Amino acid sequence: xxxxxxxxxxxxxxxxxxxxxxxxxxxxxxxxxxxxxxxxxxxxxxxxxxxxxxxxxxxxxxxxxxxxxxxxxxxxxxxxxxxxxxxxxxxxxxxxxxxxxxxxxxxxxxxxxxxxxxxxxxxxxxxxxxxxxxxxxxxxxxxxxxxxxxxxxxxxxxxxxxxxxxxxxxxxxxxxxxxxxxxxxxxxxxxxxxxxxxxxxxxxxxxxxxxxxxxxxxxxxxxxxxxxxxxxxxxxxxxxxxxxxxxxxxxxxxxxxxxxxxxxxxxxxxxxxxxxxxxxxxxxxxxxxxxxxxxxxxxxxxxxxxxxxxxxxxxxxxxxxxxxxxxxxxxxxxxxxxxxxxxxxxxxxxxxxxxxxxxxxxxxxxxxxxxxxxxxxxxxxxxxxxxxxxxxxxxxxxxxxxxxxxxxxxxxxxxxxxxxxxxxxxxxxxxxxxxxxxxxxxxxxxxxxxxxxxxxxxxxxxxxxxxxxxxxxxxxxxxxxxx
Ligand SMILES: [Zn+2]
Numbered sequence: 001x002x003x004x005x006x007x008x009x010x011x012x013x014x015x016x017x018x019x020x021x022x023x024x025x026x027x028x029x030x031x032x033x034x035x036x037x038x039x040x041x042x043x044x045x046x047x048x049x050x051x052x053x054x055x056x057x058x059x060x061x062x063x064x065x066x067x068x069x070x071x072x073x074x075x076x077x078x079x080x081x082x083x084x085x086x087x088x089x090x091x092x093x094x095x096x097x098x099x100x101x102x103x104x105x106x107x108x109x110x111x112x113x114x115x116x117x118x119x120x121x122x123x124x125x126x127x128x129x130x131x132x133x134x135x136x137x138x139x140x141x142x143x144x145x146x147x148x149x150x151x152x153x154x155x156x157x158x159x160x161x162x163x164x165x166x167x168x169x170x171x172x173x174x175x176x177x178x179x180x181x182x183x184x185x186x187x188x189x190x191x192x193x194x195x196x197x198x199x200x201x202x203x204x205x206x207x208x209x210x211x212x213x214x215x216x217x218x219x220x221x222x223x224x225x226x227x228x229x230x231x232x233x234x235x236x237x238x239x240x241x242x243x244x245x246x247x248x249x250x251x252x253x254x255x256x257x258x259x260x261x262x263x264x265x266x267x268x269x270x271x272x273x274x275x276x277x278x279x280x281x282x283x284x285x286x287x288x289x290x291x292x293x294x295x296x297x298x299x300x301x302x303x304x305x306x307x308x309x310x311x312x313x314x315x316x317x318x319x320x321x322x323x324x325x326x327x328x329x330x331x332x333x334x335x336x337x338x339x340x341x342x343x344x345x346x347x348x349x350x351x352x353x354x355x356x357x358x359x360x361x362x363x364x365x366x367x368x369x370x371x372x373x374x375x376x377x378x379x380x381x382x383x384x385x386x387x388x389x390x391x392x393x394x395x396x397x398x399x400x401x402x403x404x405x406x407x408x409x410x411x412x413x414x415x416x417x418x419x420x421x422x423x424x425x426x427x428x429x430x431x432x433x434x435x436x437x438x439x440x441x442x443x444x445x446x447x448x449x450x451x452x453x454x455x456x457x458x459x460x461x462x463x464x465x466x467x468x469x470x471x472x473x474x475x476x477x478x479x480x481x482x483x
Contacts, residue, residue: 004443006404006428007245009252011202011421012233013058015051015127016209016388017226017255019043019399020371026223027230030253033237036409037253037401040442044417044468045257047345047476048295049388049395051209052087052131054256054418059109059135061422061437063346063472068106069134070349071291072389075284075299083283084291088128090154097137108434109135110422114200115142117431122160122198123147126177126184127206129154135202145196149184164191177207178228185232189239197243200425203236205229212259212386213379218368250404250428256418259386260294260394261366262376266320266359268296275314281378292378294361295323295390297353305335308355312336315357316461320375322481323358323391323463338458340465345391345476360481361392391465391479402442404428414448415468417475438472449475455482 014030019041024031046057046064048071056069064070069087076085078099079092086092097104111121115138122145125132132148132155139146139156148154149171152161164187171187172179188203211225233253240249272279272288279288284299291297300308308326315321316338326334327348329341342348342356361374367384372394376387388395400416402424403409419439426433427441440446449469457463465479 003427003441004404004406005248005430006250007248008198008243009200009250009425009428010236010240011200011252011254011425012236013202013204014208014229014253014255014399015204015206016212016257016259016386017399018258018394019255019397021208021226022399026226029230029234029237033233033253033403034401037403038407038409038442039401039411040414040416041411042413042415042477043398043400044396044415044475044477045398046418047347047391047396049257049390051127051256052134055131056105056134057418058256058421059111060105060107061110061419061433061439062107063419063438065343065346065348066107066438066472068104068349068351070347070352071297073282073291074297074351075289076351082285084289086130087134088130090129090133090148090150093130093133093137105134105137109137110200110426110433111136111142111144112138113426113431113434114429115144116434119199119429119431120144120196122192122196122201123204124184124188124192125149125204126180127204127209131204135204145192145198147187147192149180149187160192163195167191177210178224181205181207181225181228181232185235189235193236193239193243199429201240203232205232209259213381214385216368216382216384217259217261217366217370217386247405250402250425252421252424253399253401254421255399257388258394258397259388260361260372260374260390260392261368261370261384262294262381262387263366263373263384264375266375266377268292268377271318271320275311277311290377291353293389294359294374294376294387294392294395296357296359296377298355298357299353309336312339312355313458316458320360321357321461322360323356323465323479325356327352327354332454333456338456338461338463340454340456340463340479344454344465344467346472346474358390358480361390391476393478396476396478400442407443415451415475415477416442419473419475440473449473
């Protein structure tokens with residue numbers, strides 16, 4: 001079968017949007033749009049379901065084990081004294097590339113493949129500067145048009161910033177993201193699309209992620225943010241429909257990950273102290289440097305395999321212990337009984353922690369009546385605020401829907417994931433990837449990935465991971481403690 005072709009591809013990404021929250025009352029334009037799409041109802045994020053990990057996976061078509069961005073923040077020799085390397089910071093990312101070389105992210109981006117084929121990529125990004133950077137670090141060399149609303153100096157192609165600001169003024173300052181969503185939509189619709197005529201355009205809307213975290217999963221402020229993102233989508237759809245080649249355009253509406261409503265703030269440091277470990281959250285130091293959240297990454301100061309193994313065993317006796325993943329096993333089981341190997345979820349890497357601890361969540365409704373809940377470690381969220389990064393299905397489930405002429409509108413239950421975005425847009429445009437991709441096109445004719453359910457545990461403790469497919473192309477659906 002020949003792959004469907006598109007003249008252009010437009011991607012609008014709603015950061016953190018849970019698919020079940022796309023309702024006509026919250027997001028009327030997106031809801032109506034989905035009715036005309038191939039909607040992938042079993043789509044999944046990548047593990048860990050964190051924004052810059054997702055962005056890099058989208059950009060490269062490869063999972064973290066291959067692309068190397070394994071966490072939003074992690075210990076690294078190039079980090080500033082006393083801090084994790086922060087992928088939200090464009091400055092930190094440039095410092096890391098200067099230190100490690102271009103191989104800091106090991107694989108080419110779809111933007112590099114587009115540039116090699118003489119095609120143009122454009123990005124308007126309203127999240128962190130590092131998030132924009134990771135989508136196309138070589139934007140200048142590629143001839144891309146990249147604007148990070150985080151600032152002119154954060155934009156790899158400041159001439160795009162200058163042009164947009166000359167046309168519609170500077171981005172709104174302040175904590176309220178509603179005007180920022182409106183501005184992001186205008187920058188793409190009124191300036192970048194008509195003036196740069198990109199072959200692939202990505203509008204990255206930082207809402208609803210920010211409001212889910214800091215306002216709550218279903219507050220009036222969060223509903224306003226959802227509506228602002230929906231309005232921006234409407235504006236960009238209208239502008240795209242006026243472009244040459246609009247009748248052969250593919251439009252992808254998607255999110256990078258979901259969110260789970262949090263319950264209690266869990267005092268992991270106190271529990272670890274009882275077990276003889278001194279921890280510190282979200283910075284290097286002490287016995288254990290912990291990347292905190294619903295999934296906690298435990299980096300020990302000293303390599304002591306036996307001591308970490310004792311910790312893994314002790315954690316399994318705790319009722320609050322959820323998923324346990326560890327590095328250096330046989331590809332399925334981790335090196336210590338009861339743990340899964342990080343390689344199973346394509347997150348093993350020199351930068352990864354030797355042991356990851358998920359908080360034990362569940363399917364029961366959160367305080368907003370929305371499905372799913374999880375305790376959280378650290379982070380300064382609103383009470384009951386949403387979080388992501390772990391293996392809860394509400395964190396892993398994301399929106400992926402594609403509309404284009406000739407592609408029938410239907411719900412599609414094939415397991416697909418973020419690793420499939422780069423292959424999809426390259427195949428749609430007939431552009432050869434510069435390096436082999438782990439993912440596959442959403443519109444390919446391969447047999448669906450086969451579902452796999454794996455279990456492990458020790459004594460009373462049992463956990464499972466549900467996957468689809470094999471190897472680097474695996475889609476991770478969800479995981480966690482059983483019972
Ligand atoms: Zn995100």
